[in-house]
Amino acid sequence: MKTQIKEIFKKKLNIDVGVIISCGHKELKRNSVYYVESSDKTQRYVIKVYGRANKQLREINTIKYFKPRRLEILLYGVMPEGEHYTIYNYIAGLVLDDVLTTLNEEDKSNVFLELGKEMGRLHACKTFEYFGDWTLNKQSPLSHYSEFMISDTERMIKNIENHSGDYLEILKKSIEIVRQEYPQIRKLNVGRLCHRDLDGRNIIVSQTRNHYNFEAVLDFEKCVVFNEYFDIIGLVRKYFIDMPWLIKPFMIGYTSYKTLNEDFFYEFKFNVFRLGIDLASWSYEVSNTFYLDSIDYLKKITLNEDLIVRLSDEIRLYRQD
Numbered sequence: 001m002k003t004q005i006k007e008i009f010k011k012k013l014n015i016d017v018g019v020i021i022s023c024g025h026k027e028l029k030r031n032s033v034y035y036v037e038s039s040d041k042t043q044r045y046v047i048k049v050y051g052r053a054n055k056q057l058r059e060i061n062t063i064k065y066f067k068p069r070r071l072e073i074l075l076y077g078v079m080p081e082g083e084h085y086t087i088y089n090y091i092a093g094l095v096l097d098d099v100l101t102t103l104n105e106e107d108k109s110n111v112f113l114e115l116g117k118e119m120g121r122l123h124a125c126k127t128f129e130y131f132g133d134w135t136l137n138k139q140s141p142l143s144h145y146s147e148f149m150i151s152d153t154e155r156m157i158k159n160i161e162n163h164s165g166d167y168l169e170i171l172k173k174s175i176e177i178v179r180q181e182y183p184q185i186r187k188l189n190v191g192r193l194c195h196r197d198l199d200g201r202n203i204i205v206s207q208t209r210n211h212y213n214f215e216a217v218l219d220f221e222k223c224v225v226f227n228e229y230f231d232i233i234g235l236v237r238k239y240f241i242d243m244p245w246l247i248k249p250f251m252i253g254y255t256s257y258k259t260l261n262e263d264f265f266y267e268f269k270f271n272v273f274r275l276g277i278d279l280a281s282w283s284y285e286v287s288n289t290f291y292l293d294s295i296d297y298l299k300k301i302t303l304n305e306d307l308i309v310r311l312s313d314e315i316r317l318y319r320q321d
Helices: 002-013 053-065 096-102 105-124 142-160 168-180 229-240 244-254 268-283 288-303 305-317
Strands: 017-023 031-038 044-050 073-078 084-089 191-194 203-208 211-217 224-226
Touching: 002 017, 002 031, 002 044, 002 073, 002 084, 044 053, 053 073, 053 084, 096 203, 105 191, 105 203, 105 211, 105 229, 105 244, 142 168, 142 268, 168 268, 168 288, 229 244, 229 268, 229 305, 244 305, 268 288, 268 305, 288 305
Parallel strands: none
Antiparallel strands: 017 031, 031 044, 044 084, 073 084, 191 224, 203 211
16 A cells, blocks of 8 residues: 555655555555655645545535635545545644543633634535435425425334344333434435534544644545534534533534534434434444444433433523524
8 A cells, every 4th residue: 555655645746755655544445545645745735545535525525615724635546456535635633532631621612612613614614405415316495394304214223223232221111212312303404514523533623832723624435415503413412411501612613614403402402312323233243342432422411311301491591693
């Protein structure tokens, strides 16, 4: 792989490569990501080699409509063996999840304020008259959204019903709750860009003296035209349950570009449970770490009936600018 990467940089960009270092999220084994440095050490890049071609298409199309803060696609193509690749500018910084516990409350608030602005810009930048992926055969009319969501959730449930182990009771209860919430699924009036993997693993921050600053959101390989609310639900799971005070700065940033409609709150309970079921359904045979994380999340929202109401109410306070 490294030999092929050197050839791409030489032939396509006329750059002699000196250093290639593997990086990225190795546990899930989805893509190969490399840090690349020119032989004279003056230029730095990141190249991503995709496990699936459609992931490259998602990033290219998303960035066509949305100009991410600091992130640029410099080149994309196909390797001789058929793997699709994309080359990006290198963004110096730290992965948020790696340093989150070292941030003070002021820095966390500032990071989530800027993250809110970035997500508000993403969700507001373009609307579509369909939902789905970027190829015609994977796009559906907006009127089919509720039907699709129920069918897709039942697909996840079917996967979970094949699980064994110590967590079947919590999974069974979560399934019961999510099915009760099917009537609350929103009517999708427009499709919007949805990152679908908004997580501290994909957020870069920089450190200046004793403070941390938001730099960029990465990894748009899952971004499709969908229900944009799922990005906020992802933050609820990962951060807002344990740090609800971060809702305010995030929403202040977000609503400087886009408000939340009332249907966000109608389907809130469905979406928070569906996310846990989604994570549990695919991670069971892929990553024990992600699977246990999904179980822990489902326990929190299933065994604490007031939690979802409190979170929804807190978000509602800041739904408009």
